[in-house]
Amino acid sequence: MQLDKELRQLKKELASQTKKYSEIYTPTFFRILNPEDQSSLLNLLKEKPHIQVFDSITNQLTDLVKGLNPTLVLSKEQIDELIVKRLNGLEADTYGVWVYYPWLEKLVHILDKEEFIQVRTNRNKHKITQQEQDLLMKKKIGVIGLSVGQSVSLTLAIERGCGELRIADFDHLDLTNLNRIRSGVQNVDLRKTVIVAREIAEIDPFLKVTCFHEGITEENIESFLTENGNLDLLIDECDGIDIKILCRVKAKAHQIPVLMEASDRGTIDIERFDLEPNRPILHGYIEHLDISKVKHLKTNEEKIPYILPIAGVETLSTRMKASMIEIQQTITSWPQLASAVTYGGGITADLSRRILLQELSVSGRFFVDIEEIIANPVEAADTTATPQPEKGISFPEMEAKTADLKLTKPENAIALDGEQLDELILTAQRGSSAGNNQPWKWLYKDGALLLFHDKERSFSFANHKNIVAYVGFGLTLESIRLKADALNLQVHEQLFPDPELPELIAALQFSNTSPQHQKDGLANFTDIRNTNRNQPKVIKPIPAENLAEIKAETEQIDGAKIYFIEDKNAIQQVANIMGEADKLRLYTPTGHHELFNLELRFTKEESERTGDGLDLESFGLTAGEAIGMRIAKDPKVLELLKTWKMGTGLERLSKKSGLASSAIALITMPTYTSNDFIKGGKAVERMWLTANRAGISLHPMTASILHFNILKYGDGLNQDLYLKDKFSELNEIFYNCFSEVNQQEVSVFLCRLFYAEADATPSKRLPIDKIFMSNLTQ
CATH class of the missing domain: 3.40.50.720 (NAD(P)-binding Rossmann-like Domain)
Known part of the structure; x- marks a missing residue:
């Protein structure tokens, strides 16, 4: 139905009439005792007979005379007398000033300036x-x-x-x-x-x-x-x-x-x-900051370094922080x-x-x-519900617990000299672990290099039955085996050599390799492994022969299988899952605490001081993403976003990384056992070194599969039905993407493969004396 033509024209004419007042904001004053003003007012009223007239001068004069006589309680008769005296023979219509508001088309009779201000501010x-x-x-x-x-x-x-x-x-x-x-x-x-x-x-x-x-x-x-x-x-x-x-x-x-x-x-x-x-x-x-550059800044990303110190991100209210995560997701700008x-x-x-x-x-x-000044009493936090890490094992405890350790010595076993031991421990120091938590301690004793699990360092919600730590142990054990091979040493490995000592993960003994021994093709490449979290500007496909080589090297480990996704649509789906899984991880109080208090290092100084964790600068964040991380550090913000069922902005970084993949790789093992996760870690090391050797960068992104494993093999998500349901949905979509994976296989490691355009700075590592003790140095 169209607007009637006559109505349309009439509306247009009236709108035009109204528009001519759109810039006017000053009223017109008419003092009737001035003949020119009186004439102008008369003309106005004739021209616009519809003008509304408001004359409350008697009311205002009443307030005036009462204010001038504050000590008296005046009767109506006395007020009238004082008003007549104030008018001094003038008619009330001529007293004061008439004010015309053209945008309102209203004419108002008020006291003139001095008396108006006097009355209007009287109650001040x-x-x-x-x-x-x-x-x-x-x-x-x-x-x-x-x-x-x-x-x-x-x-x-x-x-x-x-x-x-x-x-x-x-x-x-x-x-x-x-x-x-x-x-x-x-x-x-x-x-x-x-x-x-x-x-x-x-x-x-x-x-x-x-x-x-x-x-x-x-x-x-x-x-x-x-x-x-x-x-x-x-x-x-x-x-x-x-x-x-x-x-x-x-x-x-x-x-x-x-x-x-x-x-x-x-x-x-x-x-x-x-x-x-x-x-x-x-x-x-x-x-x-250089303030001369400010006027040239165009984008919010460019302005953020200036906005942050002014806004004071950490001092924003919880709701404002949460809302900032939602900008360009569910809202367009910050709320007021x-x-x-x-x-x-x-x-x-x-x-x-x-x-x-x-x-x-x-x-x-x-x-x-106001929310802080007037608030409900703060209830004491319930700390009993939060899992606490076990106490870490000390070097004296390691010595004492292995006093009666009996190991079967291999034929031709040798003791390592100082130089060999140094090389192997430097390799162990560079080992890769989840969140760079480095959950290990090493003891060299009686010719054996003993690997202990420092459970305090590997404590995490996702480390169900220590599986995350075991993958890290596998990575490092394979790296040591390869380094030993480069030194013409053969490693004799015993996993869990003492059932009474579960924190003793492995005992490594050594012998010289035979002259006929053929070195592993990765033996000389243990120093090149590096994590790269950058996003390339151009995503290049990985040649089939490189993927075939990575597959062959990975699957040299018994039981290990590797699957690749290269299809853009499948990568898009998995990237979405990576983003949402990382967000959901933050919705668990333990997961949030682990990431922001145990893993991330917000400054280089903090990274240098602790020697562990992930330096935030290595993530290649934009200024906007960096502020998002600072905001997400507040657990109350995450509580709000979870309650609102929002927080899509928290998915952005991981999703962006996933999308910047040439391929996504998944490594599986046959069973959900300690041994298979250690073997899976060895497969990961071989994949990683093979990729890096070919100039292919690797970025671990495991949050999703770790929670899928908890969903299937543990009960850690049963207390939160929202998270359980969400991870169940993601789990189904994920394994539809990796359709070749047998349902009985156990996912061990998920990562993105790509060609980086910039090198990544290696994460800091703990000093040797924090992770290693040797009877050679006692």
């Missing part, structure tokens, strides 16, 4: 004394940004906390703004400056408002700050990082104090450049609420008054967090 006394009110009315305040700034400006106007307001914003009102900006739907698409100026004029038509409709620019900042006299206070509520910095640089040059309120947690920034002319802008948070914006306006107006009256001289960042 003596929270604000008359002397203070007179001083405030000489002050000029500038407000940049009119979202929170609208509430600030209106509150300042209502309280008459200044004599002039300069307001700046280039934007127009959107419907999405109406969740926090007090306005009407008729104002959508109007300039924010016009809307605010109009609202102030409707409250107090005598308050001077100067509008900068184009917002603040390099060209007009000086005028905004200094024209017709310097501002006494600048209030920054803008979103643009370049303008935040520019306005402070200029305000500092003119020694104008700056006040900023962020609606989240009632965050307040005060910078008293009037009292501290040498104070660094933004409390010095961005001193390490009317309640926070409204009390933010009140807080800012209060601080403005105290600064201008010289009652407040501090600088700094402050929080008026």
Whole structure:
């Protein structure tokens, strides 16, 4: 059904009539005692007979005379007498001023300026004394940004906390703004400056408002700050990082104090450049950055290094952090609420008054967090439900527990010399482990190199029955065997040599290889294994012969099988699973604790100090991804996202990595046993070295299969039906992608293979003396 043609034309004409008022925000004053004004008003009323007229002058005069006689309790007759005396022979219609608001088409009769202000501010006394009110009315305040700034400006106007307001914003009102900006739907698409100026004029038509409709620019900042006299206070509520910095640089040059309120947690920034002319802008948070580059920044990724120190990521509210994870997922920008914006306006107006009256001289960042100030009592955390790691084994305990260890000595067994032992232990030190947790300790005793499980270091939710640690042991044992082969040594390995000592994983004894021995093709490549988490710009296919070689080397380990996915659609599905599995892992309190407290190292200094974990810089994160990791570090954020059934942003990094794969590889073993997981680790080592030897990079991504194993072989997910159901769904999709895998096979290792365009920095390792002791050195 189409709009009637006549109705369409009429609507167009009326809209055009309305539009001509869209830039008007100052009312017209008519003082009837002035003949010209009287004539103009008469013409207006004739031209627009539909204008609404509001005449409450008697009510206002009543308030005036009562305010002038505060010691008296006046009767109606006395009030009438005082009003007649005040009129001094004039008719009430001619007293004061008639104010016409063209955008409202309303004519209002009010007291003239001095009496109007006197009556309107009467109830301010003596929270604000008359002397203070007179001083405030000489002050000029500038407000940049009119979202929170609208509430600030209106509150300042209502309280008459200044004599002039300069307001700046280039934007127009959107419907999405109406969740926090007090306005009407008729104002959508109007300039924010016009809307605010109009609202102030409707409250107090005598308050001077100067509008900068184009917002603040390099060209007009000086005028905004200094024209017709310097501002006494600048209030920054803008979103643009370049303008935040520019306005402070200029305000500092003119020694104008700056006040900023962020609606989240009632965050307040005060910078008293009037009292501290040498104070660094933004409390010095961005001193390490080149602010001359800010105006050239285009993308959010480029701006983040500047935004982070200003926003203070760690001090954001939990809901704001969680919401930031959802930006460009379920929301388009950060949220603000009317309640926070409204009390933010009140807080800012209060601080403005105290600064201008010289009652407040501090600088700094402050929080008026209502949720923290008024909150339910905090219940003590239940620590009994959180699994705790076993105490790690010490070198003296290793010595004591192996005092009676009986090992079958191989024929021609030899003792290692110092140089051989050093080579093997350096290889062991470089071993790969989940999260680089390095769950091992080594003891060389009586010609045997003993591998112990340091259970404190391998503690994790996903390490069901120690399977993750056993894969790491297998990797390292194979690496040692290969290094020994390069040194012309044969390794004689006994797994779990003492049933009474389960933490003793393996005993390695050595003999010289025979002259006829043919070295393993990977023997000389143990030093090249490296994890690379970068994403290539161009994804190149891996030649079939390379994949065939990787398969052949991997499956030299008895029972090991390897499967590859190269199809783009299948890679897409598995990448999605990788992303969601990593997110779901964070929804388990233990998994979150392990990643952020045990695995990740957020600074190089932390990585150097601990000698373990994963250096976040090795992930090749964008600035946005780095802030996401910092936000996700807060467990309360993850609790919220799980409750909301959101958090897609947490999947982004792993999904992106998965998509940047030339192939995805899965290694399986026949059974869910300790021996098979150790053998599986050996297969992983062979795959890894073969890939790296061919110039192919490898990135382990095992969260999904580890949880699938818990789902099938353990009960760790039974307490959380949401996680159990989600992993069950992912499990089915995953094995549909790897359709060749027999249901009886056990997944051991999942990774992406690709051609990296940049080398990766190896993760730090524990010092030798933390993982190894030898009777050669005692």
